[in-house]
Amino acid sequence: MNLSLNQRIKEFEQHLRTERRLSPHTTSNYSRDLKKLTFWCSKKSLIEPEQLDSQNIRECLMTLHREGLGGRSIQRWLSSLRTFFNYGLKNQWISFNPADGIVAPKSPKKLPKTLDVDQVNQFLSLSATSWIDYRDHAIIELLYSSGLRLAELADLNLTDIDLKEATITVTGKGRKTRQLPVGSQALKAVKYWLKHRQELKSTGLQAMFLSLQGRRLSPRSIQDRLKKISVRQGMQGKVHPHMLRHSFASHLLESSGDLRAVQELLGHQNISTTQVYTHLDFQHLAKVYDKAHPRAGRKKSS
Known part of the structure; x- marks a missing residue:
């Protein structure tokens, strides 16, 4: 049967x-x-x-x-x-794959929404008055500092971060792990959070980020916290975790022009994904502008 x-x-x-x-x-x-x-x-x-x-x-x-x-x-x-x-x-309960050879209809590519550097600074300039503030500050600093996916951040354990080496190990798609650098500001925010985390009632959980109930903070809760912070910081729109990842990639690419390095940091298998994700290679555009525009007037680097 x-x-x-x-x-x-x-x-x-x-x-x-x-x-x-x-x-x-x-x-x-x-x-x-x-x-x-x-x-x-x-x-x-x-x-x-x-x-x-x-x-x-x-x-x-x-x-x-x-x-x-x-x-x-x-x-x-x-x-x-x-x-x-x-x-x-x-497992031999069908003789052919009926989905093979079927192509999805094309849809227009949407450029990812990013924050500029000033907007990032505005969003990150949190004043901490409670342990929740210290936790939230560490969350958003890590998202922007290391370009983490929401699931990667939510799954972090205490043992995943090396404060001495300023690195963090995350598990991404396909259960693949990668080691990422952590910026000085994010490192400082994490250290403040870990200090206040010790003051919470011990639950024995190894989760990096905890909720009011002492449980691992869920992805949905992290999204909600960022929405509240967006209002609190006077942002024009709601900032979500992926927007910080987009901004991380875009700003890094603008400064370095190194697409392969950005690909590794983001944990993308194919570089084509990174090209869509980061969408703006400013250095390339600047070179084209300097070379092609008759009145560019920009000082050429030696």
């Missing part, structure tokens, strides 16, 4: 958790994408994965697109489907 699509998806999710050891966040993303497929299939009375062909996947894709799902989201959805069906091929 063939298993249903829902049963196969549960089997696949177990495989992601136990065999591939993917993070709960990544596993949740796969589950969310596959639920879109099962919802569409239930309307079409398609119960088993063996019933699905490429035309079904295309029809489901077009439905999602009409409902407003963007090109990049559909691209990720297709990637999740391919991974799921490849798992089915490996």
